[in-house]
Amino acid sequence: MESREIIETIDLNILGQVCPACLLVVLKALNTHEARLRGGRTRLLVRTDHRDSTRTVPESARKMGYEVEVRKVDGFYEISIGSKHA
């Protein structure tokens, strides 16, 4: 499959928020930007310091068919969500 370059990142800063609000906010963003994210050239980059989110967000996003990467950056987490076929 042709590999497409990621040229756009949507930042979602939910530092200080806890579940389930974190999850609902991320899900809302995923619904809002679905078309762009599915297109494969845009990724949603969530910054959170709530540890539970690193479990609930990826689980839900993967069920929707997104590819999710989680990495720890200094005092918070970055959850990158995008199309599987990017």
Next chain:
Amino acid sequence: MRRSDEIPSGETQACAELRTANQAYARYIRDKTNQLLEMMGTRTLQPEELDDQALIELDPIGIVAGSFKQILAHLNQTIEELRQARAAETEQREFYLREKLKLIQVIESLSEGLLVLDEHNRIVSCNRAADEITDGSATEMLEQPLEALFPDMEPFLRPEARDMQGGEIRHRTRDGRERLLSANIGRLLDREGQCIGRVLTFRDSTDEKKRTELYHRAEKLAAIGQLSAGVAHELNTPLGSVLGYARLLLKDRTLNATQRAWTEIIAEQVKKSSAIIQGLLRFARQSNPAQRCLSACRLNDIITQTLPVLSTELSKRKIELVSDLEPLPAVMADPRELEQLVLNLTMNALQAIGAKGRIEVRTRHVGSRVLMTVEDNGPGIPEQIRSRIFDPFYTTKPLGEGTGLGLSICSGIVSDLGGTIDVASREGQGATFIVSLPAEQV
């Protein structure tokens, strides 16, 4: 009079009812949202985190519904991908089945026998040709070690043995015949290069081997023929001189009786030598090919004219010569060569019989061929020399009594005419020479 900020009691009641209803809706939304959040594996909403107003503004059910919509779309996509994968798999399976069937048909149509062995050198499959060559033994030996079928293969099956091309193995058929097989054996390797078995192909090369031997013998005979013809040709001139001078000497009246006798012996021996040389030249077909004169010959007439030549010889012994001649079509041949053929075969029978016996010359018309058989009741021809009797210089007679050219000249004449000559014999029960010549097309 009523104060301006005073709310009529009826309106207060309506507001209270609406507030209660709103609270009930918010509770309902919160409950349902909590149920959905639980399903999603996260904790429930806390009123202190999100009051009713904020809850309604956030629209959590709408968010979760949107997420479920995406999950459903993803599920449908996965199902479609699975369906396509399954269809591709089915197509691939059908392709492999088709290819497998093709391969089976190719293997079955091979004229070479094919055996597949497992890693323990047991036969796991064989083709039709393998069964034909081994009289069905290949199928019977399935699951058995290959050595049980071909003991000669044992050295090629050892773990260190390399692949083999064109090896010769012997195989004894059910009826006890020994067949020579030409075989190739190669290792079957898996993707990692590990030996997982062997494949053996073989064909029956018995007849081919015989043909090769015959061909080599024919080549050797041709070389002998050419060499003999050269030598014979060179000897003709000096022999002519010896004979000429011997004749001159015989005219000399001063010779005494002993000298005359010796000279006569010289002349006689030179004539014999000359006859041998003529036979050699005739065998090599270099005597006088231009003088061969083909015409429509009546074989029966030639036999009738030739046999009386032997009457003197026959009368010396107790040999009965009978002929049984059927009406025949003509054959295109040189009549002198046919005479030679009849004479040589009859003389051969006569010499084989010895003192007493019977010779029968028969002719028959079969299809487009004319057959002549010369049968005697002599001692017959032993099987081991039967294939050599048409070779030049091959004779069973004592040294000096035969040249070994009579039958080879017959063979040469017959083959030049497009015919065949064969012999049937059983030891102690005589021999029959069968000559088949093409009849002239009318």
